[in-house]
Amino acid sequence: MRILTYIRQVLDAEESVHIANNAVALENSKLVMDTMDEYGVEEALRLRESGIEAEIVAVAVGPSRVQDALRTALAMGADRAIHVETDIRLDAISLSKVLAQLATQEQATLIFSGGQQADWDSHALAAATAERLNWPQVTWTSALELKGTTLTGKHDADEGSESFTLELPAVVTTQQGLNEPRYPTLPNIMKSKKKELRKESLDQFAVTPKLKFVSVEIQVKSRLNKILDGKDAPAAAAQLVDLLRNEARVIA
Amino acid sequence: MILIVVEYANGKVSKSTWEMITAARELGREAPLTAFVLGSNIAAIADEVARAVDQVLVADLPALAQYDPELWSAAVAQIATEGEANLLLIGGSRSGREYSPRVAIKLDAPLLEDVITLKAAGETITAQRYTFLARVTETVESSAPIAVVTIKPGVFNPATPKTDAAEQFDVDLNLPTPRLKVTGKTAERSSRISLTEAEIVVSGGRGVGSAEGFTQYVEALADQLGAAVGATRAIVDAGWRPYSEQVGQTGKTVQPKTYIAIGISGAVQHLSGMNKSKTIVAINRDAEAPIFKIADYGIIGDVTQLVPAILTELKK
Numbered sequence: 001m002r003i004l005t006y007i008r009q010v011l012d013a014e015e016s017v018h019i020a021n022n023a024v025a026l027e028n029s030k031l032v033m034d035t036m037d038e039y040g041v042e043e044a045l046r047l048r049e050s051g052i053e054a055e056i057v058a059v060a061v062g063p064s065r066v067q068d069a070l071r072t073a074l075a076m077g078a079d080r081a082i083h084v085e086t087d088i089r090l091d092a093i094s095l096s097k098v099l100a101q102l103a104t105q106e107q108a109t110l111i112f113s114g115g116q117q118a119d120w121d122s123h124a125l126a127a128a129t130a131e132r133l134n135w136p137q138v139t140w141t142s143a144l145e146l147k148g149t150t151l152t153g154k155h156d157a158d159e160g161s162e163s164f165t166l167e168l169p170a171v172v173t174t175q176q177g178l179n180e181p182r183y184p185t186l187p188n189i190m191k192s193k194k195k196e197l198r199k200e201s202l203d204q205f206a207v208t209p210k211l212k213f214v215s216v217e218i219q220v221k222s223r224l225n226k227i228l229d230g231k232d233a234p235a236a237a238a239q240l241v242d243l244l245r246n247e248a249r250v251i252a
Numbered sequence: 253m254i255l256i257v258v259e260y261a262n263g264k265v266s267k268s269t270w271e272m273i274t275a276a277r278e279l280g281r282e283a284p285l286t287a288f289v290l291g292s293n294i295a296a297i298a299d300e301v302a303r304a305v306d307q308v309l310v311a312d313l314p315a316l317a318q319y320d321p322e323l324w325s326a327a328v329a330q331i332a333t334e335g336e337a338n339l340l341l342i343g344g345s346r347s348g349r350e351y352s353p354r355v356a357i358k359l360d361a362p363l364l365e366d367v368i369t370l371k372a373a374g375e376t377i378t379a380q381r382y383t384f385l386a387r388v389t390e391t392v393e394s395s396a397p398i399a400v401v402t403i404k405p406g407v408f409n410p411a412t413p414k415t416d417a418a419e420q421f422d423v424d425l426n427l428p429t430p431r432l433k434v435t436g437k438t439a440e441r442s443s444r445i446s447l448t449e450a451e452i453v454v455s456g457g458r459g460v461g462s463a464e465g466f467t468q469y470v471e472a473l474a475d476q477l478g479a480a481v482g483a484t485r486a487i488v489d490a491g492w493r494p495y496s497e498q499v500g501q502t503g504k505t506v507q508p509k510t511y512i513a514i515g516i517s518g519a520v521q522h523l524s525g526m527n528k529s530k531t532i533v534a535i536n537r538d539a540e541a542p543i544f545k546i547a548d549y550g551i552i553g554d555v556t557q558l559v560p561a562i563l564t565e566l567k568k
Contacts, residue, residue: 013520017387024388036502091392093356093363116501121383122365127321128353136431137321139350142495152435158319158346159261160496163436176485176502177495210362214378214391223532223548230535230553237561240533243549248531250452250510251477251566 003044006113007060008034009069033069036114038181039174045077074192075184086202091211096128098205109169130171142177255337258289260297268343270410292317303413308420320430325354344402362394366404385524406507447480452510455482459515463492469559500525515555518543
């Protein structure tokens with residue numbers, strides 16, 4: 001079988017956000033593979049290590065720099081990578097058109113994509129891709145097993161979690177708790193440099209963006225920052241309760 | 253027509269639905285406000301929501317007893333098409349954000365996800381949403397005959413019902429067979445108020461020391477204040493608390509009137525789930541903890557001494 005894992009390159013969580021030219025400026029910041037996507041790569045590797053014959057193809061859409069994240073996926077163990085290169089920012093609905101076509105071209109039967117993404121805070125790509133392919137989907141997956149063409153596992157729903165079974169082909173969104181993603185080892189990093197990273201142009205996918213990105217701003221809510229010293233616990237507690245009751249008026 | 257897909261739980265219309273009604277009313281459009289209720293044994297839900305909209309469409313079918321993304325998206329897309337809706341509002345819950353992209357594809361419509369403001373002028377829909385782990389506010393725009401929008405929970409004020417009830421219509425649906433089979437459920441503990449609907453949330457992190465410490469400090473304070481409890485990823489990973497209580501990028505996003513963080517240092521992933529709370533209170537031993545930077549009130553000190561002292565003070 002063939003597994004596609006969709007990869008995003010995002011700002012490292014420790015980096016601060018800057019805005020330039022009406023967009024979030026990423027050029028001079030540390031960029032990493034979205035943690036949410038690491039779970040997908042790791043899960044694909046684990047499925048293969050459990051004895052399933054699978055080729056793992058990492059896929060990304062974005063500017064030239066995005067190939068660094070694909071290299072990370074290759075260093076973790078993915079077999080090859082496809083980079084659809086574009087400077088245009090695509091909304092999830094438009095992006096799903098690219099991913100669905102790649103899945104068809106590659107004859108993939110399983111797609112992993114991260115849950116809530118750390119850049120656009122979006123969760124739409126997986127479901128949109130599944131709909132285009134007429135595949136089922138399972139989101140917020142926290143446990144997964146594959147026997148033959150049957151997926152079983154656990155995922156989070158509105159209230160609590162559910163156990164499920166699902167026949168391939170399918171799209172799965174990954175999240176924390178699913179596994180512990182491995183760090184690429186030095187020999188694997190060296191090996192990954194020889195792996196195929198194919199470049200594709202966006203043109204052939206005939207994508208028309210559905211959304212216009214108008215502007216961005218960093219809104220910092222000003223906070224009161226009334227921080228008390230707690231060495232004298234009863235006194236600090238009394239003062240805090242007084243502030244919450246009589247100044248903020250948030251408790252009775 | 254503006255179509256709102258009604259969210260409900262435990263036999264009651266959810267707060268998110270009242271918030272969607274406000275978002276729709278604020279558009280100031282002439283178009284009738286239509287609520288769509290789908291599920292099984294939902295007459296009470298339809299009656300309840302009928303007091304806040306212009307008409308209610310009801311699909312009360314045994315086949316809809318269990319939520320499924322393929323069922324819900326097929327039903328909603330069909331109703332939106334038949335009703336010639338130009339705006340479709342879906343709740344920003346897990347399920348809403350899971351099936352709404354399918355609806356957008358079926359309708360060849362743009363999807364504006366998890367929005368916090370909403371404006372319409374002709375076919376142009378303009379909305380704001382958070383990005384970069386809720387550190388950036390972005391404005392997006394679509395221009396199409398129909399747009400699909402998910403509304404972020406806890407942002408719009410819940411609408412109040414009117415006295416007169418709108419007319420209800422039963423609808424027929426062509427439903428697919430669900431392919432995802434749910435074989436078991438683990439319910440969230442419902443003894444306490446829901447995390448996303450609570451006015452006050454008390455959350456705990458590693459600084460509470462242990463699972464017992466969480467009960468002793470966080471739960472005790474939550475009980476005293478009638479608050480919901482939340483947890484950081486670190487202590488959920490450690491198995492002290494269930495995932496359902498996790499606040500942050502991979503857990504729930506909350507926006508209560510008051511968020512009380514106990515023994516939480518404030519990793520960016522956690523902050524993204526609570527940094528829009530109206531008033532933030534932090535108690536932590538480490539004066540350098542990032543949580544204090546976004547706190548309105550706080551105490552630097554020992555949780556094990558401070559929380560019992562606060563409880564004593566509250567009981568006075």
